[in-house]
Amino acid sequence: MPTSQSILDIVQRTAFVDTHEHLCEEAVRLAAKEGRAPGPVCDIGMLFQGYSESDLYVSGMPIELAGTLNDPQIAPRDKWRHIAPHYARCRNTGYLRNIRETVRLLYGEDDVREDNCEAISARIKALIEPGFHRYVLREVANIDFAIVDGIVHGRVFHQTADPDIICSDINTLPLSTDLNIPMVALDVNREPSSLRDWHGIIDEVFAQYGPRAVSTKNQSAYARRLDYAPVDAEDAAPLFSRYLADAKSLDAAELKALQDHLFHYCVRKATDHALPVKLHTGFYAGHNSMPIDRLRHNISDLCPLFMAYPNTKFVLMHIAYPYQDEAIAVAKQHANVYIDMCWAWIINPTACIRFVKEFLMAAPACKLLTFGGDYFTVEKSAGHARIARLGLAQAISELAEEGWLEEPDIQPTIERIMRGNAHELFGRQRASASTA
Numbered sequence: 001m002p003t004s005q006s007i008l009d010i011v012q013r014t015a016f017v018d019t020h021e022h023l024c025e026e027a028v029r030l031a032a033k034e035g036r037a038p039g040p041v042c043d044i045g046m047l048f049q050g051y052s053e054s055d056l057y058v059s060g061m062p063i064e065l066a067g068t069l070n071d072p073q074i075a076p077r078d079k080w081r082h083i084a085p086h087y088a089r090c091r092n093t094g095y096l097r098n099i100r101e102t103v104r105l106l107y108g109e110d111d112v113r114e115d116n117c118e119a120i121s122a123r124i125k126a127l128i129e130p131g132f133h134r135y136v137l138r139e140v141a142n143i144d145f146a147i148v149d150g151i152v153h154g155r156v157f158h159q160t161a162d163p164d165i166i167c168s169d170i171n172t173l174p175l176s177t178d179l180n181i182p183m184v185a186l187d188v189n190r191e192p193s194s195l196r197d198w199h200g201i202i203d204e205v206f207a208q209y210g211p212r213a214v215s216t217k218n219q220s221a222y223a224r225r226l227d228y229a230p231v232d233a234e235d236a237a238p239l240f241s242r243y244l245a246d247a248k249s250l251d252a253a254e255l256k257a258l259q260d261h262l263f264h265y266c267v268r269k270a271t272d273h274a275l276p277v278k279l280h281t282g283f284y285a286g287h288n289s290m291p292i293d294r295l296r297h298n299i300s301d302l303c304p305l306f307m308a309y310p311n312t313k314f315v316l317m318h319i320a321y322p323y324q325d326e327a328i329a330v331a332k333q334h335a336n337v338y339i340d341m342c343w344a345w346i347i348n349p350t351a352c353i354r355f356v357k358e359f360l361m362a363a364p365a366c367k368l369l370t371f372g373g374d375y376f377t378v379e380k381s382a383g384h385a386r387i388a389r390l391g392l393a394q395a396i397s398e399l400a401e402e403g404w405l406e407e408p409d410i411q412p413t414i415e416r417i418m419r420g421n422a423h424e425l426f427g428r429q430r431a432s433a434s435t436a
C-alpha cells in the first residue's frame with residue numbers, strides 16, 4: 001500500500017520533538033576534530049560506530065576490530081576495508097539503513113563505498129563547525145528541541161551550551177539504582193554519612209536541577225528487574241550504612257532492597273517537581289549481552305508503580321521492544337503511562353509501522369511520543385528522523401486507506417504525536433523560561 005504524498009508532505013512539514021538523545025556537546029566535537037581532546041572520530045568511522053557497529057559484529061565482523069572505527073590514526077580507506085564485507089551482510093537493518101539516510105541528507109551521497117569514503121570523511125569533518133548542532137537539528141531534521149540524558153557528560157544533570165534547542169534529564173541512576181556517591185558528590189560538595197543525609201543530597205540535586213530539567217531518566221533495566229518493592233527508610237538505613245562502609249558486604253537481596261527504597265524516593269521527588277519519570281524498557285544496546293527473559297518482565301514489573309503513583313507520569317522508552325503489545329496495553333489501561341518510540345525506528349522500522357497503527361487504534365493518541373534519535377553524534381539523528389518520518393507517513397497512510405482514520409483527524413493526529421504530546425509532557429515553556 002503506497003504512502004500518500006499529501007500525508008508525507010504533512011509529516012515532512014511538521015517538526016518533531018526529539019525526546020531522547022545522548023549528544024556530545026558541540027565543544028567536544030570541535031575539540032576532537034582539532035585533535036585537542038578525545039571524542040567521536042571525524043571520518044566514516046563515526047557513521048559506523050555504536051549501534052551499526054553491533055550489527056556488524058553480530059553479522060561476523062571480528063571483535064578484535066573494536067576500537068578501529070574510532071581511531072583517528074587509521075585512514076578512512078583502511079576502515080572501509082574492514083567494514084565493507086560485513087556491511088554487505090547486514091545493510092538492510094534499521095541501524096545500517098540510517099547510514100545511507102544520513103549521507104544522503106548531509107553529504108550528498110547515496111551510500112558509502114570505497115570510491116567515496118575519503119570524500120565523505122572530508123565532508124564529515126567540514127560540517128563540524130560552531131553552530132552545526134543547530135543546523136542539523138533545526139534545518140536538516142526539522143526538530144523543535146532535543147532532550148539529552150545528562151549522564152553522557154558524567155554528571156547527574158548536564159547544562160548544555162544550547163539551552164534553546166537542547167535540554168536535559170536528571171539521571172536518577174547514580175542517586176538510586178546504581179548508587180554512585182563520588183559522582184553525586186561532585187554536585188553537592190559533600191559525602192553522606194547516613195541514609196537521611198543521602199535523602200538530603202537527593203533533595204538538593206532536585207532543588208538545584210529540577211527547575212532546569214524536563215524529566216528524569218533511569219536505565220537500570222540494563223542491570224536488574226524493574227520490580228521495585230516498597231522498602232521503608234528504617235529498613236533501608238542500616239543497608240545504606242553498610243554500603244558506605246563496604247559496598248560489597250550487601251548480598252543481592254539487600255542491595256535490591258536499598259535500590260528499591262532509593263528508586264521510590266526519586267519517583268516521589270520527580271513527582272514533587274512535576275518531572276515525568278522516563279524508564280528504559282526493552283531491547284539492549286550492544287551485542288551478545290541481552291538476557292531476554294528479564295526484558296520480558298519489564299512491563300508487568302512496573303504495573304505496581306503505575307498504581308502506587310497515580311500523579312506521576314511514567315514514560316516507557318523504546319516501546320519495550322520486542323514486547324510492544326504490552327506497552328500498548330498499559331498505555332490504554334493507565335492514565336499515567338506514556339510510550340516513547342525513541343531509538344525504536346532504527347531497531348525495527350517495520351515493527352514501528354505496525355506499532356503506530358495498533359497504538360492509535362487502541363490507546364489514546366495523547367499517550368504517544370514518536371521520535372528520539374538516541375545517538376551520541378547529532379548527524380545520525382538527522383537520518384533517524386528521516387526514517388521515523390517515512391515510517392509514520394506509511395502508518396498514517398495505511399490507517400487512512402483502510403478506513404480507520406478519517407480525513408479531518410489526519411493532520412491533528414500527526415501534529416499531536418510528532419510534537420504536541422511532547423510539548424505538553426515536558427513543559428518546554430517552563431524550561432525555556434528558567435534558562436532564559
Ligand SMILES: [Zn+2]
Pocket residue numbers: 020021022149374
Ligand atoms: Zn538512550
